[in-house]
Amino acid sequence: MSYLLAVDRDTNKPLEPPSEFIVKVQDINDNPPEFLHGPYYARVPEMSNVGTSVVQVTATDADDPTYGNSARLVYSILQGQPYFSVESQTGIIRTALPNMDREARQEYDVVIQAKDMGGHMGGLSGTTQVKITLTDVNDNPPKFPQSVYSMSVSEDKVPGEEVGRLKAKDPDLGDNGMVSYRLIDGDGLSMFELSTDSETREAVIKLKKHVDFETKRSYTLKVEGSNPYIDPQYIAWGPYKDEATIKISVEDADEPPVFVAASYTFEVEENAPEGTAVGRVHAKDTDVANNPVRYMIPLYTDIEQFFRVNPEDGMITTTRPLDREAQNWHNISVSATEIGHHQDTKVRVDIRVKDVNDNPPEFATNNEVLMCETVMPGRVIETVSAVDKDEMAHRQHFTFSLAPEVAHNHNFSLKDNRDSTASVYVLRKGFSRLTQDVYFLPIKINDNGVPAMTSTNTLTIRVCSCDSRDTILSCNVEPYVLPPGLSTGALIAILACIVILLAIVVLFVALRRQKKEPLIVFEEEDIRENIITYDDEGGGEEDTEAFDIATLQNPDGANGFLPRKDIKPELQFSIRPGPAAANSVDVDDFIKTRIAEADGDPTAPPYDSIQIYGYEGRGSLAGSLSSLESVTTESDLDYDYLQSWGPRFKKLADLYGTKDCFMNDGDDEDDS
Numbered sequence: 001m002s003y004l005l006a007v008d009r010d011t012n013k014p015l016e017p018p019s020e021f022i023v024k025v026q027d028i029n030d031n032p033p034e035f036l037h038g039p040y041y042a043r044v045p046e047m048s049n050v051g052t053s054v055v056q057v058t059a060t061d062a063d064d065p066t067y068g069n070s071a072r073l074v075y076s077i078l079q080g081q082p083y084f085s086v087e088s089q090t091g092i093i094r095t096a097l098p099n100m101d102r103e104a105r106q107e108y109d110v111v112i113q114a115k116d117m118g119g120h121m122g123g124l125s126g127t128t129q130v131k132i133t134l135t136d137v138n139d140n141p142p143k144f145p146q147s148v149y150s151m152s153v154s155e156d157k158v159p160g161e162e163v164g165r166l167k168a169k170d171p172d173l174g175d176n177g178m179v180s181y182r183l184i185d186g187d188g189l190s191m192f193e194l195s196t197d198s199e200t201r202e203a204v205i206k207l208k209k210h211v212d213f214e215t216k217r218s219y220t221l222k223v224e225g226s227n228p229y230i231d232p233q234y235i236a237w238g239p240y241k242d243e244a245t246i247k248i249s250v251e252d253a254d255e256p257p258v259f260v261a262a263s264y265t266f267e268v269e270e271n272a273p274e275g276t277a278v279g280r281v282h283a284k285d286t287d288v289a290n291n292p293v294r295y296m297i298p299l300y301t302d303i304e305q306f307f308r309v310n311p312e313d314g315m316i317t318t319t320r321p322l323d324r325e326a327q328n329w330h331n332i333s334v335s336a337t338e339i340g341h342h343q344d345t346k347v348r349v350d351i352r353v354k355d356v357n358d359n360p361p362e363f364a365t366n367n368e369v370l371m372c373e374t375v376m377p378g379r380v381i382e383t384v385s386a387v388d389k390d391e392m393a394h395r396q397h398f399t400f401s402l403a404p405e406v407a408h409n410h411n412f413s414l415k416d417n418r419d420s421t422a423s424v425y426v427l428r429k430g431f432s433r434l435t436q437d438v439y440f441l442p443i444k445i446n447d448n449g450v451p452a453m454t455s456t457n458t459l460t461i462r463v464c465s466c467d468s469r470d471t472i473l474s475c476n477v478e479p480y481v482l483p484p485g486l487s488t489g490a491l492i493a494i495l496a497c498i499v500i501l502l503a504i505v506v507l508f509v510a511l512r513r514q515k516k517e518p519l520i521v522f523e524e525e526d527i528r529e530n531i532i533t534y535d536d537e538g539g540g541e542e543d544t545e546a547f548d549i550a551t552l553q554n555p556d557g558a559n560g561f562l563p564r565k566d567i568k569p570e571l572q573f574s575i576r577p578g579p580a581a582a583n584s585v586d587v588d589d590f591i592k593t594r595i596a597e598a599d600g601d602p603t604a605p606p607y608d609s610i611q612i613y614g615y616e617g618r619g620s621l622a623g624s625l626s627s628l629e630s631v632t633t634e635s636d637l638d639y640d641y642l643q644s645w646g647p648r649f650k651k652l653a654d655l656y657g658t659k660d661c662f663m664n665d666g667d668d669e670d671d672s
Contacts, residue, residue, distance in 0.1 A: 004018065004019040004020075004021070005018045005654075009340070013447075017628065023559040025141050027149075028063075028070070030063070031061055031062035031070075031124070032061070032116070032124035032125060032126050033059040033060065033061045033064045033073050033115065033124065033125060033126040034061075034126050035057060035058070035059045035061060035112075035114065035126060035127075036058075036059075036060060036126035037038060037057075037058070037127035037141060038057070038128030038129060038130075038397040039128055039131065039187065040055055040057055040128060040129070040130040040131070041130075041133075042054045042055035042093070042130060042132045042133070043132070043133045043134075043135050043262075044095060044100055044132060044134060045134070045135045045136075045137050045383060046100055046102035046103075046137055046139065047099055047101065047137055047139055047234070047273065048095050048098065048100065048120050049095070049098065050094075050095055050096060050097065050098050051094050051095065051227070052094060052095045053092055053093075053094055053512070054084065054093045054094060054095065054132055055093050055130065055132075056091050056092045056093070056442055057075070057086075057091040057093065057112050057114075057128055057130065058091055059073055059091070059114035059126055059128075061073060061074075061116050062126075063116065067253050069116065069117045069118045069120070069123075070116055070117065071116060072116060072117065073114045073115065073116055074089070074114070074115050074116075074118055074119035075087065075088050075089070075090075075091040075112060075113065075114050076088060076112070076113050076115070076119070077110065077113075078111040078112070078113050078127065079109065079110055079111035080108055080109070080110030080130070080132075081096065081489050082096050082097055082112050083095070083097050083100065083108055083467065084096050084108065084132065085114055088414075091114070091174075093110065093112070093132075093585055094132060100134060101134075101139075102134040102135065102137075102586040103140065103171045103172075105134070106134050107131065107132070107133050107134070108131075108132045108133075108134075109129065109130075109131055109132075110129075110130040110132055111127055111128070111130070111285065112127065112128050112130055112132075113125050113126070113127045114126050114127075114128075118472060123399065124177065135511045136172055136173040136174065136176055136177075137172075137231055137232045137233075138172050138175075138177075138227060138229060138230060138234060138240070139172070139174065139231075139234050139237060140170055140171050140172050140177075141170070141227065141237075141238060141241060141415075142168035142169065142170040142179040142225045142226060142227060142240070142241065142242050143168060143169050143170070143242050144166065144167075144168045144169075144225060144243070144244040144245060146166075147244055147245065148244065148245045148246075148247065149164070149166050149204065149244060149245070149246045149247070150247050150249070151163050151164035151246060151247070151248045151249075152186055152245075152248065152249045152250075152251055153207060153211060153248060153250060153251065153602060154250075154252075154253045155210070155211050155212055155213040155250055155252060155253045155255065156249045156253035157207050157210075157211070157254060158207070158210070159206075159207050159209055159210065159598065160206060160207065160210055161206065161207050162204060162206055162250075163192065163205040163207055163248060164204075164205050164246070165197070165202045165203065165204050165205070166202065166205075166223065166244060167200070167201065167202040167203065168181070168203075168225030168242055169181075170227065172227075174284060175228075175229045175458055176227070176229065176231075178201070178226075178227065178228060178229065179201060179226065179227060180196065180222055180225070180226055180228050181196055181203035181221055181223055181224065181225050182194065182222055182223070183222070183224075184222050184223070184224045184243070185221075185222040186219065186220045186221035186222050186246070187220055188219030188220060188221045188248060188585065189484075190208070190209065190210050190222070191207070191208055191209050191211060191219055192205055192206065192207060192219065192221060192248065192499055193205075193206050193208040194206070194223065194609065195205075203223060203225070205221070205246065205248075206398060208580065211250045212250070212286065213250045213251065213252040213253070213288075214252075214286055214287070214288060216250065217249065217250045217489040218247065218248065218249045218250060219247075219248045219250070220245065220246070220247055220248070221246040221248065222243060222244070222245050222246070223243070223244055223245075223246060224241055224242070224243050225241060225242050225243075225244075226239075226240060226241030226242075227240040227241070230277050230326070236334060243288070244611065252287070252288065252341065253400060254287060254341060255285075255286055255287055255323075255343070256336070256337070256338070256341075256343035256345040256523035257283040257284060257285050257293045257337070257344070257345055258283060258284060258286050258346055258460065259281060259282065259283040259336065259337055259345065259347040260282050260283070260284070261281075261347070262280075262347070262352070263347060263349070264279060264281055264334075264347065264348070264349045264350070265349075265350045265351075265352070266276075266278045266279035266316065266349065266350070266351050266352070267351070267352045267353075267354050268318060268320050268351060268352075268353060268354065268356045269324065269353070269356055270321070270323055270325075270353045270354065270356050270358070271321045271322070271323070271356055272318060272319060272321060272356060272373055273318075274318060274319055274320050274321070275317050275318065275592075276318045277316070277317055278307065278314060278316040278317060278351055279315075279316055279349075279351075280313065280315045280316070281295065281309070281314040281334050281336075281347060281349065283295070283315065283336035283345065284349070287336050287338075291338040291339055291340065291341065292312075292338070292339050293336050293337065293338060293339070294311045294312070294336070294337050294339060295309045295311050295312075295313075295314045295334055295335065295336055296309060296311060296335050296337075297316075297332055297333070297334055297335070298333055298346070298586065299308050301331070301332045301333040302330070302332045302636070305319055305329060305570070306318065306320065306322060307319060307332060307351070309334055311345055311567060314334065316334070316349065316351075323353075324353040324355050324356070324390075324391075325389040325390070326351065328352065328353050328355075329350065329351070329352055329353070330350075330351040330353070331348065331349075331350050331351075332349050332351065333346045333347065333348055333349065334346065334347055334349055338598075344454050346530075348663045355390050355391040356390070356600050357390050357447065357449030357450060357452075357453055358390065358453070359389040359390045359453065360388075360389060360445075360447070360453040360454060360455035361386040361387065361388045361445040361446070361447045361453065361454075361455055362386060362387060362388075362445070362455060362457055363384060363385075363387075363445075363457045363459075364384075364385040364386060364387045367381045368460045368461070368462050369381055369424070369459060369460065369461045369462065370462055370464050370472055370475060371426070371431070371461055371462065371463055371464065372463075372464055372465075372466035372470050372472065373431045373432060373433060373463055373464070373465060373466065374429075374466060374470070375426050375429065375431065376426070376429055377426055377427055377428055377429055378425060378426065379425065379426045380421070380423045380424065380425055381412075381424050381425075381426055381461070382401065382424040382461075383417075383422070383423050383424070384421065384422050384423075384424065384443065385398075385420060385421045385422075385460065386398040386400075386420065386445045386447075386457075388447050388449075388453075393449065396447070396448055396449060397418070397419065397420045397448065398420040398445055398446065398447055398448070399416055399445070399446045400414060400416045400421075400422035400444070400445055400446075401414065401416065401442065401443070401444045401446075402414050402441070402442070402443060402444065403442035403444050403474065406422070406441060408425075409441075410428055411426070411427055411428060411439060412424055412425065412426060412427060412429055412439070412441050412461070413425045413427055414441075414443060417479075420610055422443070424441065424459065426530040431463050432463070433463045433464070433465065433475075435565075436463070436535075437462060437463050437475075438460065438461070438462050438551070439460075439461040439462075439463070439473070440458050440459070440460060441456055441458065441459040441460075441461060442456050442457070442458050442459075443456065443458070443459055444456050445457060449652075462475050463475070464661055465614070478555060479503075491569055500571060508656055539561055542610045556557050590669050608654055623665065642656065
């Protein structure tokens with residue numbers, strides 16, 4: 001819409017009121033149709049009827065729909081015939097052929113065109129792609145590729161093992177193509193079973209029971225495969241199932257022998273001699289060859305080897321007498337093997353050892369009977385019973401009686417209660433522990449078996465001290481004989497102390513001996529050194545044959561004798577000066593003589609002593625190097641100065657002072 005106004009050019013004033021003009025633009029066909037939502041994808045079930053709607057396509061045109069035919073569209077199919085058609089005004093695509101089968105073709109590409117100007121010449125057009133997929137329906141029944149299947153199974157297979165597989169084909173998808181199987185007929189229904197593999201959807205034939213080639217060599221089965229889900233719309237196209245026949249042949253196998261019985265139970269009497277027959281087992285070879293069978297008893301089932309089996313006829317015998325009381329049942333196995341083959345089979349054999357009355361009865365308990373001193377005559381002090389290792393027969397019981405040697409005693413009597421027990425009675429009073437504290441009553445027991453077994457058992461009766469209420473106080477006789485003394489605990493403590501003291505003493509002695517110390521401790525004044533001098537000088541450096549230094553080092557060991565040094569001599573003798581050695585005397589002989597005298601001296605001190613041999617060898621030009629002169633020479637040395645050297649030299653001062661005095665006394669005695 002537009003407005004027009006006339007004005008004066010000079011004054012620019014309106015000359016007239018504004019005028020309104022309407023300008024209308026006339027449309028022309030300059031825009032083609034467009035499919036704004038293309039391409040399209042559609043699905044339709046297979047086998048749909050003709051005219052079944054698939055999908056609707058829509059195109060738009062930008063031209064004015066109110067002016068002419070520029071925006072009037074017409075739809076047509078350019079590709080997809082003769083399977084589909086499209087409505088020209090609405091664009092709805094429909095099926096054009098019946099019984100379109102998905103299994104034959106599943107997808108179709110359709111091209112739809114939209115043209116304006118009502119489809120007339122000169123109109124503009126646009127196209128779109130439509131992909132149509134046929135969906136599956138259950139329109140195909142399952143079908144076995146073969147009508148007859150052949151399978152085989154060995155007779156040594158065990159139940160549960162697979163025999164074979166088969167599968168029915170169904171071209172449908174998903175649940176529509178699912179097939180279930182079942183056995184419907186055949187003479188092998190009781191011997192075989194069928195299951196379905198969940199992954200492969202195959203029918204699996206398995207062995208249900210053992211098959212025997214010698215009994216039946218072939219079986220026939222009829223299996224059916226069917227669809228569990230059926231579309232009622234297509235039920236008339238059925239039936240949706242198929243059948244196949246399976247022929248199964250049984251193959252021969254080398255089987256172990258088979259025992260005629262699943263297990264055996266035998267009986268044998270105990271104490272039966274070696275070689276007694278127990279029973280016979282029997283196995284046979286079921287194969288066509290029917291090989292002979294050999295028998296044996298596995299060692300692990302009869303470790304002690306009580307039995308043996310005849311390898312040819314299976315007769316079981318004993319190897320030694322059996323004791324029922326030691327083992328009343330024997331559970332063994334017998335193995336059967338075909339000759340020339342390694343396969344074997346075993347059977348359980350239970351052997352019961354029958355009882356023989358071979359054990360005498362005995363007391364059920366061996367406890368002592370405690371009886372009061374004040375017991376009155378006629379009192380029952382004990383009721384005895386018996387046991388027997390053998391089996392007791394029906395109505396069998398024990399009988400009791402006193403042994404013949406005590407049948408007429410005046411102390412006790414016995415009464416058989418006829419119920420496998422007996423009562424012991426007291427016949428007198430006045431029992432005393434001081435007179436006799438224990439009585440032994442032999443009782444004879446008979447088990448009345450076949451053969452009857454009898455034994456004599458001794459009942460011990462102890463006399464005890466009791467109070468007025470017959471409560472036992474003591475059954476020992478010692479308190480009436482021994483005076484009161486220390487208690488047992490005190491005696492044990494004393495003995496323990498004595499043992500500890502003895503152990504300490506022994507340990508002390510052992511340690512002292514180990515240290516090699518004398519057992520007797522001498523007083524300080526008794527420990528000293530003895531210096532024995534001889535007025536003989538050696539030969540100096542020229543004297544090489546005067547003496548043997550090894551002899552001087554240990555004179556006691558030279559003769560193989562070591563004097564005792566663990567005792568103190570009882571007598572003290574003055575030291576006798578040795579005679580001076582003549583020039584013609586050999587030093588070695590001289591020293592040996594002195595050593596022999598010293599070894600034979602009973603007053604040998606238990607301490608070290610120094611012996612000086614004052615003799616020098618012949619031809620020595622040197623004088624004596626000893627600071628101690630010979631006993632025949634007056635000493636010109638004064639040792640009194642040692643007294644002033646202090647307490648450390650007191651022992652040396654006393655030693656030499658004592659020596660001088662001691663030697664002077666000796667000289668006086670010699671002079672006299």
